[in-house]
Amino acid sequence: MSVTIKDVAKQANVAPSTVSRVISDSPRISMKTKRKVRKVMDEMGYHLNLNARVLVRQSTQTIGIVMKNSATHSFENPFFAEILKGISGSCHANEYSLNLTTGESEDAIFQDVVKMVQGKRVDGIIVLYSKEDDKVVPYLMECDFPFVVVGKPLYGANQFMYVDNDNVQASREAANYLIELGHKRLGFVGGDLQFEVTRDRLEGFQQALQEHNIEIPESYTRNIELDNSAKGKEVVSDLMNLSEPPTALVVTDDYNGLTVMSALQAQHINVPDDVSIIGFNNTMISKLANPPLTTVDTNPYQLGFQSSNGLIDTLQTPSMLKRGVIIPTSIIERESCKAI
Incomplete structure (x- = not known):
């Protein structure tokens, strides 16, 4: 049988209306009384009736x-x-x-x-x-x-x-990081361009290249659609089979970063000896990748x-x-x- 407000009130030696006010966190009830009533609620296993609260508050919480x-x-x-x-x-x-x-x-x-x-x-x-x-x-x-x-x-x-x-600035810093390591042939692997985050990260990448007077072929910029690992393998194959393939890649998501790294390894291309990669988001994937992935922590x-x-x-x-x-x-x- 479920515990009621009346049961809590009797055990705490207060009025049922006091228990109701504690539940609604009324300022009319002292902190001492609130602590006492809440302790009794926990000990007795009292749980709010959410359906009743929806009717009273006009809120689903x-x-x-x-x-x-x-x-x-x-x-x-x-x-x-x-x-x-x-x-x-x-x-x-x-x-x-x-x-x-x-x-x-x-x-x-x-x-x-x-x-x-x-x-x-x-x-x-x-x-x-x-x-x-x-x-x-x-x-x-x-x-x-x-x-x-x-x-x-x-x-x-x-x-x-x-x-x-600030995805423009974050991507700009990611590209600058690779440029400071001496890379001039930088590739960009983004997601779906319909999403604002992909477009902003592409813009930041391009800003960094312009600031350093670096020009790259259009073929260095590619995108992987959502949930399409096969496309990731195709992108990597296209990039690495260029006459002068990129020496570093900005990949705008750790999830796609792992897809790219897996495709590179399948082609016996070593990370980072042959290609450097920086991802985005600093998720568990980036820590468990082999090698562990340098990434932009977006604090998800x-x-x-x-x-x-x-x-x-x-x-x-x-x-x-x-x-x-x-x-x-x-x-x-x-x-x-x-x-x-």
């Missing part, structure tokens, strides 16, 4: 998460796992639950979002990407539904909150934590100004880069 692409691929990439850890940490501290999209296509993901909003399943939404021709963000704006984007807005920058890195945990904090702030104070939060980056040196 749940945040929706919109994945970048199919749930299957997102969970394969440890970058998103780190972001979710950050979101989860913030939600736990603020007593929120999570509801994730599970669709395997853009249309299915969008329908998940519609169900979240129209079904009032969540109080707000975190969108884990910024993408051209996206349907989700315009829909949320049209519905005037609270949301935060992880990524730089492509439009409506003053109308919603976002959390991001903080991207998630700050996006959740920002959304919860917005939910609690709807009139607050929408803000952009930039999370700093740094280069983590490991063994995949070598001076020329």
Whole structure:
């Protein structure tokens, strides 16, 4: 039989109304009483009736998460796992639950979002990407539904909150790192150009080359679409079979970085003796790679934590100004880069 508020009140020798006020963290109750009642709640195994709280507060205490692409691929990439850890940490501290999209296509993901909003399943939404021709963000704006984007807005920058890195500067620093090691033939392996993060990292890479008066052939810049390891092997084969192949690569995701390293090893090309590689995100993959991957730490945990904090702030104070939060980056040196 479940423990009720009346049971807790009797054990703590307080009125049931006092227990209710402790649950809602009322300022009318002293900290001494709150500690006593909460101790009794823990000892008796009392749990909130969330359905009742939804009716009383008109709140689900749940945040929706919109994945970048199919749930299957997102969970394969440890970058998103780190972001979710950050979101989860913030939600736990603020007593929120999570509801994730599970669709395997853009249309299915969008329908998940519609169900979240129209079904009032969540109080707000975190969108884990910024993408051209996206349907989700315009829909949320049209519905005037609270949301935060992880990524730089492509439009409506003053109308919603976002959390991001300075990806142009981060990529510029990554390219400069290789240039300072003496590399002049630099290649770039990015992701899907529909996503803002890929375009910004390409821009930063190009800025570094221009600053050092380095010109590279167009064939040195390639992209790997989402969830396409076969494309990664093709990209590596094309780059390494050039008459003058690049001596160093900026790969804009550790996940793709591992794909590139595996393809190089299959062609008996040594990292870093033959080709140096720098990745992005500093996930578990970068530490376990052989050799360990030099990478740009984008602090994915903080991207998630700050996006959740920002959304919860917005939910609690709807009139607050929408803000952009930039999370700093740094280069983590490991063994995949070598001076020329």
